[in-house]
Amino acid sequence: MKSFISIKNVIFSVFIFCLVARSYGDSDDDVVPMEKTEKEALYSAVQGFVGTWWNGSGLYPDPCGWTPIQGVSCDVFDGLWYVTAINVGPVQDNSLVCATNLEFRSQLFELKHLKTLSFFNCFVSPRRHPTAIPFNNWEKLAGSLESLEFRSNPGLIGRVPTGFGSLGKLQSLVLIENGLSGELPANIGNLINLKRLVLAGNGFTGRIPHSFGSLSSLLIFDLSRNTLSGTLPASLGGLTSLLKLDLSNNQLEGMLPSEISHLKNLTLLDLRNNKLAGGLTKSLQGLVSLEELVLSDNHIGGVLMSIEWQNLYNLVILDLSNIGLKGEIPESISKLKRLRFLGLSDNNLTGKLSAKLATLPCLGALYLNGNNLTGELKFAEGFYGRMGRRFGAWNNPHLCYPVGLKSDSVVPHGVKPCRQEVTLLEPHARTKLADGNWNQNSHFVASLGFASNAIDGFWWVSAVGIWICAFL
């Protein structure tokens, strides 16, 4: 009975209530199977959040049974109701809505079976009613609290209480999009049962504490959109269960620690928009489960050749835009068969492009603009029509496309035609383009009979590719 939002749970609550009421053998009006202290603590705590006008009088005097308070869940321990969850904020039409000058009353910490506490869109006024999270008493909830969440509370200011470090049963700590600031308390690293640690979208400063590397059960770790600085601690290699690591949009610097290769189950690594440097470290190759690798907008530098990309065969999104890459684009990238997005724009990449890139079966966007690539684009003509502006090759002054591509709809945007090719133009190429609306089904069906033709053959590959994509 974690939540009684569903009818099923309400019915179940009523059923339990009847059982409990019957076992007491009293008339319903007299039976309140809840300790007086528990009930008073609940009413006072809720009053603190929603305002003193609220006294529960509109309800049957039993917050857990017949007419439970919206956002409050209970469970039975030793024949008595106890509060297990309080969720405050406008989640549903009849949710408990926060008062403008809400307060944390100390009675909140007397709820001895409280497992879940969450505040959504409650502390909304950083100027008129800035509120800090209370510093004391959290240890009283250490034996029960499993999930603590403050979401979208711009008026919630100040530091994270060090008392959070005593909540040893916590599995989820989510402090997202609030007005919190200061350094992250190192003793959060004591919360070894944490599976989710999300501290994104605040004003946190300082370094990522070394101690966070002890959170070996962590699955989701998100410190994005803060002002964290310093280097990534090598201890992050201890987060061996991790699935998602998002440290994007901070001021982090230095090299990626080689220990990062220990994160064998990591599917997302997002470090975009930091000040990371030191080249593309070979240890990235160890992240064999990676589906999304986003390192864009950093000072990383180095060359793409330093990594054997085929090792990262699960990659779906690879964004290495604007990180100061040099050298050529290795053909090993065209072995990433699941790739849907490849961003290499605004680097200093040179050399010729392998036509194999365009044969990636799932590719939906390819950005190579803002480099110094050279030579002739050798992709099949249908590729440009299919991709449109999602193929970016502009701002490569020495890149050109073969003049055989005449129609405006299929030339790659912002790329000039290759001059020396003019004499090679074959007449039949023109006629094909003249009737060519490459996207129409009729054309596609017709093309199946002409698979030896380069352009139509591409369509066949492409259609099969989409089919394969769904199964990769």
Ligand SMILES: *[C@@H]1O[C@H](CO)[C@@H](O)[C@H](O)[C@H]1NC(C)=O
């Ligand atoms: C509870 O509030 C109602 C109005 O909302 C009021 O009429 C009633 O007297 C209050 N009861 C107590 C016990 O304060």
Ligand SMILES: *[C@@H]1O[C@H](CO)[C@@H](O)[C@H](O)[C@H]1NC(C)=O
């Ligand atoms: C990684 O994932 C696999 C499969 O889901 C799981 O069996 C394994 O325990 C995970 N490894 C760690 C260190 O969590």
Ligand SMILES: *[C@@H]1O[C@H](CO)[C@@H](O)[C@H](O)[C@H]1NC(C)=O
């Ligand atoms: C690209 O590399 C060349 C040659 O090494 C250098 O002159 C140029 O400044 C670099 N451009 C950028 C944007 O880094």
Ligand SMILES: *[C@@H]1O[C@H](CO)[C@@H](O)[C@H](O)[C@H]1NC(C)=O
């Ligand atoms: C781009 O490459 C060409 C030839 O490869 C070279 O001459 C030119 O200096 C390069 N431009 C930049 C900005 O690096």
